[in-house]
Amino acid sequence: MADSVQATKDAIWYLQKDHITPTEAQYAEWGQQLAILNGFLERGVQVSENESMKVIIEEEMAQVAARLVPLHEQLAALQAKLPKAPEPKFDPEKHPLLKKGPDKNEPAKAVVFNTGDLCEALWTDKQWYKAKIQTILGAASAPKYHVKFVEYDESMTVDRDAIRPLMNKRKREVEAAPPALTAVSATNSPHVISGPASINPEAQRAKQDAQEKAMPQKRTIGSNKALGNRVDNWKNWNSKGVGKKLAKKDSMFRSGTTVNSRVGFTGSGAGMRVTHKRVRHNTKADVEAEEEGGSEGRARDERRPDERRPDARRF
Numbered sequence: 001m002a003d004s005v006q007a008t009k010d011a012i013w014y015l016q017k018d019h020i021t022p023t024e025a026q027y028a029e030w031g032q033q034l035a036i037l038n039g040f041l042e043r044g045v046q047v048s049e050n051e052s053m054k055v056i057i058e059e060e061m062a063q064v065a066a067r068l069v070p071l072h073e074q075l076a077a078l079q080a081k082l083p084k085a086p087e088p089k090f091d092p093e094k095h096p097l098l099k100k101g102p103d104k105n106e107p108a109k110a111v112v113f114n115t116g117d118l119c120e121a122l123w124t125d126k127q128w129y130k131a132k133i134q135t136i137l138g139a140a141s142a143p144k145y146h147v148k149f150v151e152y153d154e155s156m157t158v159d160r161d162a163i164r165p166l167m168n169k170r171k172r173e174v175e176a177a178p179p180a181l182t183a184v185s186a187t188n189s190p191h192v193i194s195g196p197a198s199i200n201p202e203a204q205r206a207k208q209d210a211q212e213k214a215m216p217q218k219r220t221i222g223s224n225k226a227l228g229n230r231v232d233n234w235k236n237w238n239s240k241g242v243g244k245k246l247a248k249k250d251s252m253f254r255s256g257t258t259v260n261s262r263v264g265f266t267g268s269g270a271g272m273r274v275t276h277k278r279v280r281h282n283t284k285a286d287v288e289a290e291e292e293g294g295s296e297g298r299a300r301d302e303r304r305p306d307e308r309r310p311d312a313r314r315f
Helices: 003-044 046-082 202-212 224-240 283-302
Strands: 117-124 128-138 143-149 155-159 163-165 252-255 264-265
Touching: 003 046, 003 128, 003 143, 117 143, 117 155
Parallel strands: none
Antiparallel strands: 117 128, 117 163, 128 143, 143 155, 252 264
């Protein structure tokens, strides 16, 4: 039983989704175009062309309506197969506690706009702006309004849902001053004894003593002469104390007169070093010296043994 009920519900859902809803949307679209054509015909715009177009649209709408008839019959047959909902055990309206129900809100009446009326229209940015109705298009059941915005040089055609009357912004009313309170006259009762309040002197004295003890003792300053001596001592110490410039001493560091001189310091026991001049080494002179030394050595070796000096030592 449950499976058959679920299958029926699925068939109803697919029928509405795939057939009924698209066909009804197509019928509504043709209806909108027919409303626009009726507006053009009322204003006398291209009457011959619009009348021929109107005939075509009415034929299309008749064909779409003919397709909807069997679909609705099929839907009604499927809905009849569903089990009926159980009837309530009692009528809530007849219950003694629920007899006085809340007042039913009546639907708001549709506002009728005329040409030249000021209203608020919805712009493309989803904001409401003040506008003036230029012309009214479409049928009476689904009118369209061609409005021009008052504060901007723009105009557009909007539906009935995108237009509303001007909102009356009422200023806040001044609140009335509250009525002055009337003084209530005190009536003396013979059974009430009235008199001045009595104060306990002991309690008042104890309170004053506690306040005097809580107050801090005031600091006493001596005579003006003692205060002046303290100020003079402070000035003398401040003039001789920390922060004063010391005598300038000579630096123990010394440097030479040239740019590349080294830095030394006095008291080291050694004098200033001489800065040697940096000279590029001449390799050509070394080569010539080696050549001269080689020729002299060969000349000495060629001498005879008896020509050598007697004191020369051979190694």
